Amino acid sequence: MGMNVGGGGKGRKTRPTPHMNVTPLVDIALVVLIIFMVMVPMMQKSFWLNLPKKDDPKDKNKTEQTQQDDDGPLVMTIDSRGTIRVNKAVLKKSEIQARLPRMLAAQPLPVLYFDAADNVPYGDAVEVMDLAKLSGAKAIAMLTEKVAK
Numbered sequence: 001m002g003m004n005v006g007g008g009g010k011g012r013k014t015r016p017t018p019h020m021n022v023t024p025l026v027d028i029a030l031v032v033l034i035i036f037m038v039m040v041p042m043m044q045k046s047f048w049l050n051l052p053k054k055d056d057p058k059d060k061n062k063t064e065q066t067q068q069d070d071d072g073p074l075v076m077t078i079d080s081r082g083t084i085r086v087n088k089a090v091l092k093k094s095e096i097q098a099r100l101p102r103m104l105a106a107q108p109l110p111v112l113y114f115d116a117a118d119n120v121p122y123g124d125a126v127e128v129m130d131l132a133k134l135s136g137a138k139a140i141a142m143l144t145e146k147v148a149k
Helices: 023-043 057-068 093-105 122-134
Strands: 074-078 084-086 089-091 111-116 139-142
Touching (some): 084 093
C-alpha cells in the first residue's frame, strides 16, 4: 500500500491518500488456482470394470447348454435369505474356506462368478467375497444379470 506524502502546492497541507496494490493478491490467487488445477485430476479415484460381451440370440441354445453342464464355471450366489450357494451346493460361511479351494482346483481357471440378490446387505456380500478370496479365488467376477436356476 503506498501513500502520497508529498506537498501538493503552496502552503496547502494535503492529507496522505492510500493506494491499494492488488498485484500480490492476484499473484497468490493465480498460484492457488494453478495448484488446484494440478491436484484435482490426481484426487479422482477410478477403477476399471470389464463387462461381459452381450450374447447373440442365435447362440441362445449354446449358452443354455453350457449353463446346464456341471463342468461349467463356479457361480456363487447369495439369495435374499442369506443362503450361500456355489453352483447348486449350499454352503455355510464357515464351510467356504474348507470346500471352495477343492471346487476351484477342479477348474481350469480359478475364477469365481458372484451374484447377490438385490436386498442382501452390502456387508454380507463383501464378507462372502472376502472369504472366497481367502479360499484361493484369483479373480471374482461380478455377474450383471440374474442367474437362471
